[in-house]
Amino acid sequence: MKEKQSIASKLYLVIFLLSLILLFYNIPLGCLGVLLCGICFWRDSQEEKQSNLRLQKAIETIYGDIDRLNQERMYELPIALVIVNEDGQICWYNQYFDRNFKKKDTAANFFGKKIQEELGIDLETLLREKEQEFNHKDTDYTIVSNSFSDGDETLILLHFFDVTIQKKQQEIYKENEPVFCYILIDNYDDIIEQLPSHERSAVLSQIDLKINEWAKTVGAVIIQYENDHYLMIFEKEKLRAMEEERFRILDEIRETETEEKSQVTLSIGIGVSDEPLAIREADELSHAALDIALARGGDQAVVRQDEKMAFYGGTTEATEKRTKVKARVKAHGLRELIRESDNVLIMGHQTPDMDCLGAAVGLLGACKALNKTGKIVIKEINYSIKELFQYLMENDEYRESFIKPKEAEDYITPNTLLIIVDTQNANYLEVPELIEEIEKIVVIDHHRRSGKFIEKTVLNYTEAYASSTCELITELLQYLDEKESMNETEANALMAGMCMDTKMFTFKTGVRTFEAASYLRRKGADTIIAKTMLQDDLATYSTRSEAVRNAKIYFDSIAISQLENESEYAKIIAAQAADELLNIKGINASFILLKSGSGLVISGRSMGEVNVQLILEKMGGGGHLAIAGAQLPDINDLDVGKQMLLDAIEEYMKEREEK
Structure with a gap:
């Protein structure tokens, strides 16, 4: 149409120019041509206006039909819709909203009422976040808001999407998602070493039978991937029953009889999450839970749900390990870490006791033997370590070995090694900020793991069977392969810490405790000095x-x-x-x-x-x-x-x- 208008305009222009030229030769004919050209141009303009008016009316008619159709469809749409103003007053709603939200036995409508009062919706939060979860009469909805202007007023259109089926499907998936469960026979090595071959087979068969029968009761798939390791996979909904019976398999295995009258125990690790997990993440979470169970001494199940942990069992004391292979391996690892570092900071728990300070002093000897600068970070000297600290101050060698938390910042480099002793709980550290500032962290502790433990470590030596951290440090120093790794003062500090935690070797002592004490005696430790440090004044008594x-x-x-x-x-x-x-x-x-x-x-x-x-x-x-x-x-x-x-x-x- 635009092309036709363009051609007509050009034709009128040509006729108009010819009429002007004709005026020079014949004025009457020229005037007639100009007049005819004007009349034709005016008539075409009027026809074009009429055509545009007809087109505009047709468009308005079409849009009106669409609006009426949209309004009818919105009213009949099987999604609850409601329009409210900024105050929450209801201006319009469709029949699905009326049918689903109107109270029974009432003919009243919603017009003019506030949606906050009628349905309890937090409109302010909804407008800010654009979406909101909502439940009404056991039906789950996702409310989506859209704002628009109607003249000077702002209105909000709320869509109520029914997501009940999706929610139920999510719950079903959560209940049926696979859970990894790692099981370890704690004292498998002792069974192999101590029992004769005929009894060994019988005991291991009993253990295997009990574990497999337990797996059947929960409908689990179980695989023995090592002699002492099992992997069990089951549906998440089964975990609730396991927790209610408090993992009875622990008691059943503990009742397994051997001629040596030694108890057989299990460690179990299970990791779950409130959020959907990838297979790899679920596996890693369960592995971490098993590590926690072992760090706490075994004979228990640990269920880790994200950062929360539940413990079941743990009714027996941790079994003392007869082999010192682990101590030797950890000692060699510690030696290399100290050698590779620029310097070493040693830190214990808040209000340190004699076991904590004694272990730290023992590690100073290791640093000196490896020609590395070692410093003990401590806030203040409390009553528990006062005597030991005074004993150390009698030796000039240790007067510069203690620093305040603020001074520690001056020693930190990208290659500083932080050794934490006598605790693994981040909340109980003397200076918790240091674990965020130092990359390389070593933990040496004899407590069972609980609470917010330190996960970011390059070496972790945690043995719940040990009488004290001083016992663990003494064993490590024996395998450090350095002749001058301990002097008499350090030996006395370690002995004092060991005496305190064992109540002068009357409490929680094992064969390895006395072996460590014997080594300290050979290095010059004196139990009389330790006893003197443990004496109280009259007011305390x-x-x-x-x-x-x-x-x-x-x-x-x-x-x-x-x-x-x-x-x-x-x-x-x-x-x-x-x-x-x-x-x-x-x-x-x-x-x-x-x-x-x-x-x-x-x-x-x-x-x-x-x-x-x-x-x-x-x-x-x-x-x-x-x-x-x-x-x-x-x-x-x-x-x-x-x-x-x-x-x-x-x-x-x-x-x-x-x-």
């Missing part, structure tokens, strides 16, 4: 005696006492009082609740029959079967803390009776 005197017996054999003390030595006194209570006939476990400036602290001790670790883990603490602790920073009332402790003990007793 009196406070401790008061805590013992105020103790009350619960559950026939568990002593609980309360102590309110604001001194810097309060935590040490509480721990000592808990130890002292075990010397009283008939007491199998003891707990001291201490109220100090930082809330409540609980020290737990046991003769072995009661697992104080499992009890205090219920209160956010941890430790060993026989030595454990917990901190309640938000609780300042001793009676409230005591009731919480009694509830945890009662829960533990019920769980033990159910087994």
Whole structure:
């Protein structure tokens, strides 16, 4: 059409020019030509306007039909739609919205009512995030908002998409997604070494049969991929039943009889997540859970759900390893790490004790033997390490070996090695910031793993069977292959730490404990010096005696006492009082609740029959079967803390009776 208009315009222009030329020769004819040209041009213009008007009306008619069609379809659309203003007042809604959200037995409509009040929707959040999950009468919706203008007013169109089926499918998938479960026979090597061949086969057959029968009960697929390792795969929904029965396979395996009367135990690791996991990620999470179970001494199942962990079992003390191959391998690894570093920083837990400081001093000897600068990072000298620190200060060699946290920053290089001793919980570190600033981290500890443990390590030597960290350090130094790795002062520091944690070799001692002590004696350690360092002053002894005197017996054999003390030595006194209570006939476990400036602290001790670790883990603490602790920073009332402790003990007793 535009091409026709262009041709006509050119034709009129030619006629108009010819008429102008004709005026020079014949004025009447020229005027007639100009007049005819104007008339024709005007008539075509009018026809074009009429044509445009007809076209515009046709378009408006079409758009009107489309609008009416859209309105009808929106009203009949099987998706709930509603239009509200900025205040949430309902301006329009379709029949699906009316049918699904109108209250029964009422004819009232929604017009003019606020959607926040009618359905409980958080409109402000919805407008900000554009989407919102919503549930109404067991139906799940995803609400999507779109804003538009109607003159001067802004309106919001809300789409209610029914996602109930998708939600149910997701739940079904979550329940049926595969879970990896790693199982390890803890003392397989002992079974092979100690039992005669005919009994060995019988015991291993019993273990294999019990594990496979357990797998059948949960409908799992199980593979024995090494002599002492199993991989079990099952549906996630089965995990709930396993947890409810508290992994009875642990008790069944423990009941396996051998002529040597030694207990057979398992370690189990299971990793799950609230979010969908790739096969590789699920496998890695379960492997990490097994590592945690082993680090805690074995004989237990660890279920790791993202960063949360649940522990089952762990009712027996960790078995002492007869072989020292692991210690030798770790010692060689530590030696190479020290050699390759620029310098070494050594750090323990908050309020360090003699085991912590003794282990750190022992590592100083390793650094000196390898010609590396070693520094111990410590905030302040507390009562527990005061005597040992004064003993070290008598030797000029150690006066420059201790630095404050602020000074540590001056020693950090890209190649600094950080060695953490006597803890693996990131929350209990003397200076937690250092693990973020230093890449190479070594952890050496004898506690069972719990809480927020340090994952980013280049070497981790954790043995829950060991009496003390000093015992582990002594073994490492024996295999360091350096003649001057320990002098007499360092030997005494290690001996003092070992004596403290073993209560002068009367508690949690094994063959390897005495072997380590013998090595220290050969290096010049003197138990009299250690005993002197462990002596208390009269005021401390009196406070401790008061805590013992105020103790009350619960559950026939568990002593609980309360102590309110604001001194810097309060935590040490509480721990000592808990130890002292075990010397009283008939007491199998003891707990001291201490109220100090930082809330409540609980020290737990046991003769072995009661697992104080499992009890205090219920209160956010941890430790060993026989030595454990917990901190309640938000609780300042001793009676409230005591009731919480009694509830945890009662829960533990019920769980033990159910087994």
